[in-house]
Amino acid sequence: MMKLPTLQRVRQIAPQPTVADVPAETRRAWLTSKLAKRIKPGMRIAVGCGSRGIKNYLAIAKATIDALKELGAQPFVVAAMGSHGGATPQGQRELLASYFIDEEHLGVPVLTDMDAVNVGTNSWNLPVWWDKNALAADGVVTVSRVKPHTDFRGRFESGILKMLTIGLGKRHGADQVHSWGVRGLAEMMPESAKLLMAKTPFLGGLAIVENTNEETAILKVVDKDDLFEEEPPLLVQARELMGKIPFDKLDVLIVGECGKNYSGAGLDPNVVGRLLIEASPEMELAASKPRITRIGVLDVSPESHGNATGIGIADLVTNRSLANIDPKPFRMNNLTARFLWRSKLPIGFETDRECIQQCVETCWNPEEENLRVAVIPNTLEVADLWVSPTLITEAKANPHLDVVGDPRDWPFDASGALNQEALFPHSVRARRTPHA
Structure with a gap:
């Protein structure tokens, strides 16, 4: 049995644009906008809000609500997440509440x-669906993170336009677009x-772009008349800023x-370099870096509510992660x-240690001394990672990487569980369990 390599921490230190005062900048963006x-x-x-993890989500949503009130409007929130949350009102309400997007924190109704x-009927001669509550409003805006999509490449990927069509389209809208696969997303959407x-009554939306450290980097209100011109450049910026694994090739990635x-x-396929889209080998080639031989996943986040979509991108997992799958939302979202x-x-x-081993x-590399292994907490938080000695040599030659501390062994407990909180004390997981 091969010996696991030691690990050492590497931090990505390239300068990143950051919004210093998120609520104030959100307010300014709305009040000074054409919209x-x-x-x-x-x-x-x-106000359409979705199911994606967004840094400063509550602060941005609250400042949006307050800005609309300042303009004399009567705002309320509508769920804009297609079929997520098991495609049920309660499931979508719970998803939004997990980000504190609820009546208690926003002081306005939240309709799901x-x-x-x-x-x-669109130009494809197909019906187009939209949220009944949004349609009854005098105006509709969205709070949307703009970022590269996980399924396709196009002028519009994840962002305002996608939330407008799929998010506010509810299950019918999501089903309509996805029924055409990649073509539906890239061309029909x-x-x-x-x-x-x-x-x-759609008016436009707040575009949020985050940097490599998953901090708010850009906040821009885009009017509906300018959407087709202004969202694509924001997507280009998001692609340049998004977090990436700073190595071209890995033998093993543990998530x-x-x-x-x-x-x-x-x-995120944009992070792990695997798209795994049926009948689309050209898309597989498009995600060529990093090239990873073996990916292991240790857990499914509780915020997923049992929807372990994408777990098949991994090669090996723990039984715990499989047991955390709830078949109903998992099947609904994937189908x-x-x-x-x-x-x-x-x-x-059965254990983290077995999965990693x-x-x-x-991994097709039997040379212990040359193993290229990296560990990340998830594919959103990749500014800090732990890597094997071979990668440390490369990291020291990269001016945008900082090698921190000394090498250490993997922090397994007696049961074979990896102490992720010890490796990533600032991660979502560690913040979820502050006692760790």
């Missing part, structure tokens, strides 16, 4: 009904958006948790999205 002139006193404004209305901008709060795909390869269940092992044993 603000569309809002008149007394208007009922629906799944009713959608057919608002017309913008066509449906054109119809929605003409037939609904502490997969989860919908970290990526729509559970494990609606129609990207099924990603969620085939990998081989499971088997990743090393099967």
Whole structure:
């Protein structure tokens, strides 16, 4: 049996743009925007909020609500997450509440009904669906993180336009677009958006771009008339800023948790270099870096509510992660999205130690002294990672990487569980369990 290499911490230190005062900048973005002139006193404004993990989410949503009130509007929140949360009102309410997007923290109604209305036919001669509560409002805006999508490449990926069509389309809208696979997302989604901008009270949205450290980097309100011109450059900026694994090739990548709060795909293909899209080998080639032989996942985040979408991107997992899957939301999300390869269940092992050991044993590199191993908490928080000695040599030659502390052994307890909180004390997992 191969010996596990020692680990040493590496920190990515390239300068990053950051918004210093997020609530103040959110307020300024709304009040000074072209969109603000569309809002008149007394208007009922629906604010679309989705299921993605966004840094400063509550602060941004609260500042948005307050800015709309300052403009004289009567804001309320509508769930804009397609079929997530098991495609049920309660499931979507629970997802939003897990980010503190609820009546208690925002002081406005939060509506999660799944009713959608057919608002017309797009250029593909197909029906387009939209949230009934949003359609009844005087105006609709969204709070949307702009970032590279996990399933396809196009001028519009994750962002305002996607939330407009799929998020506010509820289950019907998500099903309609995803039924066409990659073509539906890249080609039909913008066509449906054109119809929605003409037939609904949609006004525009707040675009959020985050940096490598998952901090708020850009806040910009985009008016609906400018959406097709202004969102694509924001996507380019997001792609340049997003967190990446700073090595071109790994034998083994160990991921502490997969989860919908970290990526729509559970494990972000833009980070791990695996798209796993059926009948799309060209897309597989597009995600060429990093090239990773073996990926192991140790857990599913509780924020996923049992939806372990994307767990099949991993090769080996723990039995614990498989046991944390709730079949209902897991099947609903995957059957609606129609990207099924990603969620085939990998081989499971009883302990973290066994899973990690088997990743090393099967990584096609039997030279212990040359193993290229990295450990990250999830695919959202990759500014800090732990790596094997071979990668430390490369890291020391990279001016954007800082090698921190001394080498150490893997922190397993007596039961074979990896102490992830010890490795990543500032991660989502560690903040969830402050006693650790």
